[in-house]
Amino acid sequence: MDKIIALARESKIPFQLEVESAGGSDGGVLQESDLLIDWCFIGAAEDNVHTPDEKVFKNDIESMVKMYSYLMEKL
Numbered sequence: 001m002d003k004i005i006a007l008a009r010e011s012k013i014p015f016q017l018e019v020e021s022a023g024g025s026d027g028g029v030l031q032e033s034d035l036l037i038d039w040c041f042i043g044a045a046e047d048n049v050h051t052p053d054e055k056v057f058k059n060d061i062e063s064m065v066k067m068y069s070y071l072m073e074k075l
Contacts, residue, residue: 001040004071011070014063016045042067 008015030037044060047053 004040004042004075007071007074008067011067013066013070014059015067018045042071 005017027039027041030039042064044056044064047055
């Protein structure tokens with residue numbers, strides 16, 4: 001996490017940091033496996049997630065794609 005956060009700051013791409021105590025993603029399977037795999041979820045902030053009223057700011061989507069590209073180059 002420290003490496004990813006440092007790279008995000010270095011990139012100058014706008015981002016928000018959130019650590020959740022609940023919720024899930026497909027990565028949860030990795031957490032519960034015996035495999036030693038480091039992972040984290042990176043995505044745009046959402047309101048009303050998984051509902052017909054889900055909302056995401058277009059700028060957040062653009063920043064997310066830029067961050068993906070930046071991290072793929074650096075990791």
